[in-house]
Amino acid sequence: MTSLPSMIGGLEPQAAFNENLHARAGALRDEVFGQKVFVRGVVEVSNFCRENCSYCGMRRDNRSLDRYRLTLDSLRTLIQEGIPGIVTDLNIQTGEDIVGIREIVLPLIEYLRQETDLGISVCLGTLEPKIYDELKQAGASYYIIKMETGNPRHYREIQAPGTFEERLEAIHYLARTGWAVSSGFILGLPGQTREQIDETLDLMSELPLAGSSVSPFIAGEQTPLSGNPAGDLETTLDCIARMRLRNPSYIIPAVSALNLVGNNGYVRALKAGANLATINLTPSSNRADYVLYKRDRFIMHEARVKKAVEEAGCTTSSQSISKTWADFQNGNGQP
Numbered sequence: 001m002t003s004l005p006s007m008i009g010g011l012e013p014q015a016a017f018n019e020n021l022h023a024r025a026g027a028l029r030d031e032v033f034g035q036k037v038f039v040r041g042v043v044e045v046s047n048f049c050r051e052n053c054s055y056c057g058m059r060r061d062n063r064s065l066d067r068y069r070l071t072l073d074s075l076r077t078l079i080q081e082g083i084p085g086i087v088t089d090l091n092i093q094t095g096e097d098i099v100g101i102r103e104i105v106l107p108l109i110e111y112l113r114q115e116t117d118l119g120i121s122v123c124l125g126t127l128e129p130k131i132y133d134e135l136k137q138a139g140a141s142y143y144i145i146k147m148e149t150g151n152p153r154h155y156r157e158i159q160a161p162g163t164f165e166e167r168l169e170a171i172h173y174l175a176r177t178g179w180a181v182s183s184g185f186i187l188g189l190p191g192q193t194r195e196q197i198d199e200t201l202d203l204m205s206e207l208p209l210a211g212s213s214v215s216p217f218i219a220g221e222q223t224p225l226s227g228n229p230a231g232d233l234e235t236t237l238d239c240i241a242r243m244r245l246r247n248p249s250y251i252i253p254a255v256s257a258l259n260l261v262g263n264n265g266y267v268r269a270l271k272a273g274a275n276l277a278t279i280n281l282t283p284s285s286n287r288a289d290y291v292l293y294k295r296d297r298f299i300m301h302e303a304r305v306k307k308a309v310e311e312a313g314c315t316t317s318s319q320s321i322s323k324t325w326a327d328f329q330n331g332n333g334q335p
């Protein structure tokens with residue numbers, strides 16, 4: 001049973017703004033990456049999902065959601081019509097949707113590899129090792145797979161994908177087979193304790209990762225957690241800073257949800273050590289149905305990203321995450 005004084009999930013007033021912590025983390029990011037922020041485009045290819053996470057609007061039990069898969073032709077057109085020049089990497093994202101991966105994601109990666117120099121990231125869930133291998137063979141190099149919590153019991157309670165052990169095994173397999181792997185967690189899930197946050201930050205540092213993220217919890221309208229308060233901005237920013245200080249070379253994103261839980265959250269995340277901004281490239285007609293939290297999303301487009309990066313005193317990187325990480329692995333670059 002959780003004791004009230006240590007609870008974060010909306011029950012305790014926010015932690016004090018820790019200016020010094022954030023400044024130290026921002027300075028370390030600058031030291032390692034030279035005030036550069038990566039800009040990654042994201043395209044949300046399919047919102048079908050076989051999982052049932054209690055915090056996600058795309059869970060399989062949400063029968064009221066219009067499900068979609070973008071067509072390969074429409075994605076080719078999107079790329080041909082031009083991706084913003086500041087984008088160096090593209091993240092292809094879906095729910096856990098094997099059909100979508102086979103029919104759309106794999107040929108899309110092959111197309112991107114042939115036609116562009118973009119670094120290719122994927123966020124597709126826990127899959128069979130054979131599929132990870134095929135995705136890598138096709139040309140992807142960076143796999144995003146969130147733990148959501150570092151506590152096995154909490155993982156079960158929030159109905160996160162599969163089991164905690166399977167998720168860890170997937171991360172180890174991916175890292176072992178040459179992927180750059182990024183994980184992450186949600187701050188402010190109902191019932192989350194400070195001890196669980198510390199445990200999760202420990203796990204994020206112990207795993208063989210190239211990056212990690214922390215996103216503030218926002219209750220999805222058609223989820224079992226609907227109606228719960230959002231995660232606290234200050235604690236989220238503190239976690240970003242702590243992550244940077246413990247893992248200088250990590251790719252750490254500023255996530256758009258930060259702007260929904262407090263004023264200027266996105267820029268403050270960049271100042272607290274984050275080094276990745278994301279531009280949403282999903283066609284506007286489908287964005288509202290990709291409901292990781294709620295339909296009313298804060299969408300980062302090119303102009304917003306440019307402004308935020310500038311306000312944070314940074315510039316955008318002309319080199320992709322994939323190339324930078326490969327350089328790190330080959331001993332070129334600092335970490």
Ligand code: SF4
Pocket residue numbers: 049050051052053056057058059060094095096125161292
């Ligand atoms: S968080 Fe991911 S795996 Fe879980 S229901 Fe949502 S899309 Fe599916």
